[in-house]
Amino acid sequence: MDSRGGKITVALVVVCVLLGGGYVVYAALGPSQTTTGASPSAAEAAGVPVMVRAVDPVKPTLNGRVFVVEDGRVVRRSHDLACERVYYAAGWGICMGVAPSGVDYTATIFNSRFEPLHTLTLLGLPSRARVSADGRYGAMTVFVAGDSYLSSPTAFSTRTTILDMKSGEQIGQLEQFEVTKDGTPFDAVDFNFWGITFSPTDSNTFYATLATGDHHYLVEGDVNSRSMHVLRDGVECPSLSPNGTQIAFKSRIGDENRWHVHVLDVAGLKDHPVAEQRSIDDQVEWLDDKTLVYSDGENVYTAPADGSGESQLLVKDATSPVRLESRSGA
Amino acid sequence: MYQVEASKALLKPRLWARRTSRLRVPRNVVMLGTVSLLTDVSSEMVATVLPMYLIFSLGASPLVFGAIDGTYRGAAALVQVLSGFTSDRWRRHKEVAGLGYGLSALGKVALVTAGSTIGGVGAIVAVDRVGKGIRTAPRDALISLSSAKDKLATSFGVHRAMDSVGAMLGPLVAFGILFLAPARFDAVFVVSTLFAVLGLAVLVLNVEGRPQRAPREGAPPRLRAALSLLKDRSFAPLLLAAAGLSIASVSDALIYVGLQRTIDFDPALFPLLYVMTAISFMALAIPVGQLADRVGKVPVLLAGQALLFVVYGVLLMSSVGYLALAVCLVALGGYFAATEGVMTALAGAVLPERLQASGIGILITVVSLGRLVSSLAFGALWFAIGLQSAVLIFAACLILALALSAPLLFRAQRLALDG
Secondary structure, three states: OHHHHHHHHHHHHHHHHHHHHHHHHHHHHOOOOOOOOOOOEEOOOOOOOEEEEEOOOOOHHHOOOEEEEEOOEEEEEOOOOOOOEEEEEOOEEEEEEEOOOOOOEEEEEEOOOOOEEEEEEOOOEEEEEEEOOOOOEEEEEEEEOOOOOOOOOOOOEEEEEEEEOOOOOEEEEHHHOEEEEOOEEOOOOOOEEEEEEEOOOOOOEEEEEEEEOOEEEEEEEEOOOOEEEEEEOOOEEEEEOOOOOEEEEEEEOOOOOOEEEEEEEOOOOOEEEOOOOOOOOOOOEEEEOOEEEEEOOOOEEEEEOOOOOOOEEEEEOEEEEEEOOOOOOO | OHHHHHHHHHHHHHHHHHHHHHOOOOHHHHHHHHHHHHHHHHHHHHHHHHHHHHHHHHOOOOOHHHHHHHHHHHHHHHHHHHHHHHHHHHOOHHHHHHHHHHHHHHHHHHHHHHOOOHHHHHHHHHHHHHHHHHHHHHHHHHHHHHOOHHHHHHHHHHHHHHHHHHHHHHHHHHHHHHHHOOOOHHHHHHHHHHHHHHHHHHHHHHOOOOOOOOOOOOOOOOHHHHHHHHHOOOHHHHHHHHHHHHHHOOOHHHHHHHHHHHOOOOHHHHHHHHHHHHHHHHHHHHHHHHHHHHHOHHHHHHHHHHHHHHHHHHHHOOOOOHHHHHHHHHHHHHHHHHHHHHHHHHHHHHOOHHHHHHHHHHHHHHHHHHHHHHHHHHHHHHHHHOHHHHHHHHHHHHHHHHHHHHHHHHHHHHHHHHO
16 A cells, blocks of 8 residues: 555646646736726715725726726826725825735835835735825834734734835834823733824824723824823724814724714814714725715715714725825826 | 675665664654645645735735634634544544545635635635644544654654644745736645645555554443543643643743834844744754653653743843844744643553544643633733733743642653553
């Protein structure tokens, strides 16, 4: 049995090497899966141009193209970017996605002509991206795979980094910043940070979410002093309004992974829900000081920030909306 | 001419003899190691690219699978005990292990042909975990039954070293394919399937299902006999010691997170921690196994556990240089090399031949439950009183666990040698 088994095994190895090698060569010579084509359809006339990433409900391989939509039509599109998350401000953009090879996750910093300037390797799955209003800093959150060290089904780990947009260099990870709560140092093994938003008037000031235990704290931080302090509980993915007086965020419903969109005053830290009924897992964007824009993962909607009225479809088959200044160049 | 020929003929067997006497491992163990190596290449290839595949091709978030993972970890524990007992009862360790390897291979085939929906991929991941749960206990029983009692630790060392070579090669093969054929995940899945099929083929064609120590006579064991292992006078102390030691040991994932907090190094280098530990483990698994067979499994096991003090010491340092980090990772690799495989080898020596897979299944389950308790406790302590205090408490617990488990383990080993 030994020698016959051995011979068959050797024959199988040869067959497998030929089959596998042949298939890899065939795949290497064949067309790679490129993403072209899909285009979002603008449903409503937007007063200001909005950058979005397209999703194709039928062929997900076509997801990720970046478009600029204005007055109900596509006015610009990128030819090379394919993003899971996109953000843009003052001539500087971040596109977080899968590298063209499919080997790992990367972030591309691009300019107003969608030209790539820097490419960074990400430590995990893209989640949130922001650029400060002056284009100086960028912020990215990723989910880190295989890091769910508390062994609970809902446990996951995130990394949030702040970048210098011009050089593409990392300035710091929020995990390394000092945190205080009620004036005293605050640290725990299960700290996770996500969803940075920069102050529109001073890009050194930012807000973010600090999750620990069952809490999701809103923290206010300072890039220069590498520090943060806790403001209040129950705020995820904060987003400052253009005038800096209000923060839109997602508010968790019970213990589930479902969220309602709320808005709070920076001054009083009191919040109210907006008229959106769907569960929204997104970092909300502001179209102007009175209007929110966000995605449910399939389409882009708007809703009044004061809680009145109802939500309206803005762009079909799109996610990751970004407000653009009318003549910002993108 | 004649003389040259003759001296060659003399030299050859002597060289061969010297080499084999240094590492005489039963052919069956090497074949089982090959099966694990090939299967691990296959699984790790898929595990490496799956998150990217989900986003890139299916437009889905890998987070969907977090919940699946948690659910099946619990199910896998139950499957391990059941498959262990079933293979003892039927005396078909090879066939039951084959079912586990076969399920994983089928999963890879399904990925190639039907892995284009999220539900499909979820089902395939689940099937893969069940397959892993089914095969572990009967495979370890086969390793044990193929080896003489005084060579068990070497056999497990060889198997574990080969297994981790596969786990290291898998990602490299996957990245190599994607480098040659960008974004062609189908090519990764096809090659992964071929590795899985080859692993299964080596098992079917080259592994002896009724090895040396396999029981040939007597009634098939009943479930009650398997359960009475829990109060067996030599196996029960071993289980107790294994449970205590695993609860007092901080899990490797938490050690890495702790190191990352302690050392302010580039997070992009984080995967290097795993790689360094894996290399240290691979290099040490076989020599440590040999040492355990020579000087006794229990002293080596206890010394390996004590290596954790080096790791704890580094975690307690206020600033850690690269030298201390390297020492820490080598110690961590040595700790793994001297504990899991050696403990299984000890179980193999202690357990009656007819209940090998049942006992090993119970041992694996107890150890993984112990690790879960340890992770939850360490996480809670870290949260409540900070990393350094938590490490100090765990170090104290480990001293206690070592002091309590040493007599239990020596007792188990002595009874095994007597009986």
